[in-house]
Amino acid sequence: MAVFNLNVNGKKQTVDVDPKTPVLWVLREHLNLVGTKYGCGIAQCGACTIHLDGNAVRSCALPVSAIGNKTITTIEGLAEKEDHPVQQAWIEHDVPQCGYCQAGQIMTAAALLKNNPNPSNEQIENAMNGNLCRCGTYLRIKAAIKTAAANS
Amino acid sequence: MTIVKTSINRRSFLKVSALAGGGMMLSFSWLAGCKPTPEEVVTLPKKWFELNSYIKIGDNGVVTLMSPNPEFGSNVKTSMPMILAEELDVDWKNVIVEQADFFPERFERQFTGGSQGIRQGWRPLRTAGATARTLLVHAAAQTWQVPANEITTEAGVLYHKTSGKKAGYGEMASVAAALTVPGDIKLKDINEFKIIGTSKKNVDGPKIVTGKPLFTMDYKTDGMLIAMIQHPPAFGLKVKSVDDTEARAMPGIRDIFIAKILHDDYVRNGFDTTTFPEMAVVVGETTWQVMNAKKALKIEWEKINDSTYTMRGWGGEQTVKVPAGLESTREHLSKMAALSKKPAAVLRRDGDPEGAFNQAARVIERTYTAPFLAHNAMEPVCCYAHVTADQAEIYGPVQAPEFTMQTLAARLGLPKEKIHIKLARMGGGFGQRAYGHHLVEAAVISQHMNAPVKLMYTREDDMAYGIYRPxxxxxxxxxxxxxxxxxxxxxxxxxxxxxxxxxxxxxxxxxxxxxxxxxxxxxxxxxxxxxxxxxxxxxxxxxxxxxxxxxxxxxxxxxxxxxxxxxxxxxxxxxxxxxxxxxxxxxxxxxxxxxxxxxxxxxxxxxxxxxxxxxxxxxxxxxxxxxxxxxxxxxxxxxxxxxxxxxxxxxxxxxxxxxxxxxxxxxxxxxxxxxxxxxxxxxxxxxxxxxxxxxxxxxxxxxxxxxxxxxxxxxxxxxxxxxxxxxxxxxxxxxxxxxxxxxxxxxxx
The missing domain is CATH 3.30.365.10 (Aldehyde oxidase/xanthine dehydrogenase, molybdopterin binding domain)
Structure with a gap:
């Protein structure tokens, strides 16, 4: 066990956990931030996507000891008023079916638009390819990202 | 015009006044309630009046509609209440949708599967909506002392045109709730529909896109432990012995044990598919601790023998054979190729097919194959259970709760009315979640631990468990x-x-x-x-x-x-x-x-x-x-x-x-x-x-x-x-x- 001082969604948080604990489980079970989802545990499905210093990363295979001073943003902290353009576009296109993967999709999409405000179809496909949606909402995800890009 | 007899649809109209006071119901309401339109601030009423199992109307006109079926992504939690709202004749933006618990005395067919939710819910939901509307009309007629057939409704308001009287549903709800349900109910003509046929957004959309707790995986109670199961690594194997010395000493681990999933003499129903009869269980404080301890188990496996079990379901009682052996795809393909050469059971014969083939100038023959498929719902199998000496609380992803209820009652030794199944939003189902083995497993583990437990499968556990497409x-x-x-x-x-x-x-x-x-x-x-x-x-x-x-x-x-x-x-x-x-x-x-x-x-x-x-x-x-x-x-x-x-x-x-x-x-x-x-x-x-x-x-x-x-x-x-x-x-x-x-x-x- 070891103590880690984390910056999560702009707040200082202290946890005392096994240093190998993936950030996913620290968020979900120690900080009660359950919007970040467990899907595969091996960084293959993207359901656990968070932002680390603004970049999309998979939290399920990222040990808490590797965070250092980097800031963590989760779906709960993506926008203070929960109205990030990507979240709004997701509602506008009524993207979700079961909804389980969507927080991860939104986090990947938000990071994409931060780095590339006007992505092409191909760039969207490349950026989003690591996020599985078992319900098959891929077309709406793509359309929502284009709407969010237009509204940002 | 369609007239329906409410007597054939009795259970939808039961008024169970105890509902409002049920502590267990309310303990889950933070997960279930939702507003369809976040931009519209719906003020909650001081008092609710229940018009039937599906519909409650507040004194301020806000309407709560119960969505009866489990939601796994097909959007029934929005579309089923839309049908109620249509016949009730209310404004969709004044509607709150709540996920119903499994409650067969109040709701028809709480089953998500076979694409039947809307088809089979169509008539009961329309009838429930129209019945509540009729009660409100009668309440207004009684209050205003005018004939009921002169009263019209629109968007949650009752009108008597000749006298100029009008009242919101909320004002008449207390009177309506005390009236007897009329025997004949008129449904709307299809060309009168205002909500059905218009696009309404997913009522859980705002919660989904902001990461609110909606799924079983997100559920947590005080003192809740985490459990995982180490299943055999192959079909055709079972546990021979477990050395848990190392795992037991690991941080946070509370217990490691082997338990049977069903009683030996239990007769299964059609949804009681359990791939392995026993489970090696690890229980601890956090998921990460339990995952690690599970990996530290040293289990010796042995091959199963041929066996059978009795299953009552799918139209009768049958004996299901479970053959011994470690199967392979290569062997499956050669067995299926041999099968297609042998005579099979005739399912239908018209005319003289054999004769026609004999006389054919040309015969075209082609063979097609497809492999086993795993469902791979994004939320791996999981379930919360809290079983005490005299009751059980289950919160889990399940498409067919009615069938799992039978199994739980038999396995836990509790009467059905002491078992409460809450229907979690499922992170996908695709058929796999119709088989409620995980509810039973979680309940058995909770009963053993005498504590609330969340059972979690890893992705590997989920994909390797079976219940595949053949x-x-x-x-x-x-x-x-x-x-x-x-x-x-x-x-x-x-x-x-x-x-x-x-x-x-x-x-x-x-x-x-x-x-x-x-x-x-x-x-x-x-x-x-x-x-x-x-x-x-x-x-x-x-x-x-x-x-x-x-x-x-x-x-x-x-x-x-x-x-x-x-x-x-x-x-x-x-x-x-x-x-x-x-x-x-x-x-x-x-x-x-x-x-x-x-x-x-x-x-x-x-x-x-x-x-x-x-x-x-x-x-x-x-x-x-x-x-x-x-x-x-x-x-x-x-x-x-x-x-x-x-x-x-x-x-x-x-x-x-x-x-x-x-x-x-x-x-x-x-x-x-x-x-x-x-x-x-x-x-x-x-x-x-x-x-x-x-x-x-x-x-x-x-x-x-x-x-x-x-x-x-x-x-x-x-x-x-x-x-x-x-x-x-x-x-x-x-x-x-x-x-x-x-x-x-x-x-x-």
């Missing part, structure tokens, strides 16, 4: 006479451990001499419903064969199907054809028009397919191109006849999802076995369709009619397999018979 084969034969006329048709289906044939489906009914046969081979690999069971394979095989047959006969594939359907419509063969040939032809004609089927586009390869299942008709045209020697799906045009569409945009979403799912499984879906073990247990090896593989566009066209709504979650899925195969044939000049198709395509180079 592996199938089908051999099709067509007899042509010397004039190239189709004179006989034969399908022989096989599978492990069930065959895929729906004997009374098209083209049965369209051909004078017809034979359908099926047979199966026992296995210790468990299977379960997977989006459109059996149809999900047989549609692809049948529609690929019809495409090839049309070509052999020199006919356009759509025209050929239309000719057969015309025969089935005007002079049907046999008695039990389970489809309406005119509606079937209708979707083919619509897709022909919408896809501009007659026009060829350079370098675009098109395949068509059509199918009827779950009471709905679908035709699909898929367009693909070859880029960098790989097939890329550019567009799919779908025509659907599912009767009245309740929530059009959500219906399109689900149609798109079914098409994407089908293309993914047609291209990549496959689970193989070696020495009894699945060779893929996570998404690094099990290839799922991803953003880059998805079609670039999908167009969904609904046939406009006044038919009562039928299924939608499943019907678009089965035919797309053949649309893929038929388009690939056009692109590659070679027919595809074995799924997944891209495995064959890559092998070709």
């Amino acid at each position: 592996t199938y084969t089908a051999t099709y034969r067509a007899a042509l006479d010397k004039d190239n006329k189709l004179i006989a048709f034969h399908v022989k289906g096989g599978g492990i451990p069930e065959h895929p044939v729906h004997a009374n489906r098209f083209p049965a009914g369209a051909i004078d001499n017809y034979l359908a046969e099926g047979s199966a081979i026992d296995s210790n690999i468990t299977i379960g419903a997977f989006r459109a069971p059996r149809s999900n394979f047989i549609a692809g095989a049948e529609q690929s064969f019809l495409d090839e047959l049309a070509e052999e006969m020199g006919k356009d594939p759509i025209d050929f199907r239309l000719e057969l359907l015309e025969r089935a419509r005007t002079k049907p063969v046999g008695q039990n054809n389970d489809y309406d040939a005119a509606r079937y032809a209708g979707v083919l004609k619509l897709v022909k028009e919408k896809s501009n089927w007659g026009e060829s586009k350079p370098d675009v390869h098109r395949g068509v397919s059509a199918y009827f299942c779950h009471n709905s008709y679908v035709a699909e045209v898929l367009e693909l191109v070859i880029e960098n020697n790989k097939p890329v799906v550019k567009n799919v045009i779908a025509a659907v006849d599912c009767g009245i569409v309740v929530n059009p945009d959500a219906a399109i979403n689900m149609a798109e999802g079914a098409i994407v799912d089908g293309i993914g499984n047609a291209f990549f879906g496959e689970l193989t076995f070696k020495d009894g073990a699945p060779e893929k247990t996570n998404f690094d090896k099990y290839r799922m369709i991803r953003q880059k593989d998805a079609p670039k566009a999908i167009e969904v066209h609904f046939v406009q009619n006044d038919e009562a709504p039928t299924g939608l979650g499943e019907p678009l899925f089965p035919p797309i397999f053949a649309a893929v195969a038929n388009a690939l044939y056009k692109a590659r000049g070679k027919r595809f018979y074995q799924q997944p198709y891209l495995k064959e395509d890559i092998a070709l180079g």
Whole structure:
């Protein structure tokens, strides 16, 4: 066990956990931030996507000891008023079916638009390819990202 | 005008006043309540009045509608309340939707599966809405001392035009709640619909996109422990001994034990599929601790012996055989090939098929196969349970709670009324969550620990557990006479451990001499419903064969199907054809028009397919191109006849999802076995369709009619397999018979 001082969604948080604990489980079970989802545990499905210093990363295979001073943003902290353009576009296109993967999709999409405000179809496909949606909402995800890009 | 008798629908109108005070109900309400429109601030009323099981009206006119069925992504939590709201005649923006708990005394058929939610809920939900509206009208009539038939309603307001009186539903709710339910209730005419047929957004959308706790995986109570199960690494194995010395000493671990999932003398129902009879359980404080301790278990496994169990379900009592052995895909394929050469059980025979085949000038025969598939819902199997000496609280992802309730009562030794199943939003289901083994496992673990427990499967546990889509084969034969006329048709289906044939489906009914046969081979690999069971394979095989047959006969594939359907419509063969040939032809004609089927586009390869299942008709045209020697799906045009569409945009979403799912499984879906073990247990090896593989566009066209709504979650899925195969044939000049198709395509180079 070891103590880690984390910056999560702009707040200082202290946890005392096994240093190998993936950030996913620290968020979900120690900080009660359950919007970040467990899907595969091996960084293959993207359901656990968070932002680390603004970049999309998979939290399920990222040990808490590797965070250092980097800031963590989760779906709960993506926008203070929960109205990030990507979240709004997701509602506008009524993207979700079961909804389980969507927080991860939104986090990947938000990071994409931060780095590339006007992505092409191909760039969207490349950026989003690591996020599985078992319900098959891929077309709406793509359309929502284009709407969010237009509204940002 | 439709008049319904409320007496035939009694349980929807029970008023269980104890409901409001039930502490357990309220303890879950933070997960269940939601507002459809976040921008509209709905002020909660001081007092609620319950008009029936589905509808509560607040003193300020706010309406709570209960969504009865479990939600796994087909959007019933929005569309079922829309039906209530329509007949109740309220403004959708004043509606709060709540997920009902499993409560069979109050709700009809709380089952999500078979694409039947809207079809079977249509009449009860309309009746419940109309009944509540009628009570409000009578309450106003009584209060105003005017005849009830002079009162009209609109958007939650009652009007008496002649006297100029009006009142909101909230003002009349207390009077209405005390009235007796009238015997005859008038439903709206279809042309009076204001909500049905308009697109309403997913009521849980705002919570989903902001990461609010909605799923079982997110659920937590004070003192809750985490449990995981180490299942055998292969089908055909069981636990011999467990050395837990190291695991037990690891931080946070509370207990490690072996438990039986069912009692030995328990007679199973149709949804009691449990792959392994025993479970080695690790319980601890956090998921990470339990995951690590599970890996530190040293378990010795041993082979199972042949066994049987009794199952009461699927139309009778049967003995299910569980053979010993460590099975492999290679062995499955050779066994299925041998099976298709042997006589099988005759499922349907019209005319003299054997005689016609003997006289044929030409016989065309093709064999199709498909592998086992894992459901791979994004939320791995999980369940919360808190079992005490005299009651049980279960919160879990389950499509068929009614069946799991029977199992829980028998296993826990508690009466059903002491077991409360809360219906969690599921992170996908696809049929797998109809089998509630995880609810029973969680309950058994909680009972053992005397503590609240959340059982979690890892992705590997989920993918390796079984309850798969079976592996199938089908051999099709067509007899042509010397004039190239189709004179006989034969399908022989096989599978492990069930065959895929729906004997009374098209083209049965369209051909004078017809034979359908099926047979199966026992296995210790468990299977379960997977989006459109059996149809999900047989549609692809049948529609690929019809495409090839049309070509052999020199006919356009759509025209050929239309000719057969015309025969089935005007002079049907046999008695039990389970489809309406005119509606079937209708979707083919619509897709022909919408896809501009007659026009060829350079370098675009098109395949068509059509199918009827779950009471709905679908035709699909898929367009693909070859880029960098790989097939890329550019567009799919779908025509659907599912009767009245309740929530059009959500219906399109689900149609798109079914098409994407089908293309993914047609291209990549496959689970193989070696020495009894699945060779893929996570998404690094099990290839799922991803953003880059998805079609670039999908167009969904609904046939406009006044038919009562039928299924939608499943019907678009089965035919797309053949649309893929038929388009690939056009692109590659070679027919595809074995799924997944891209495995064959890559092998070709």
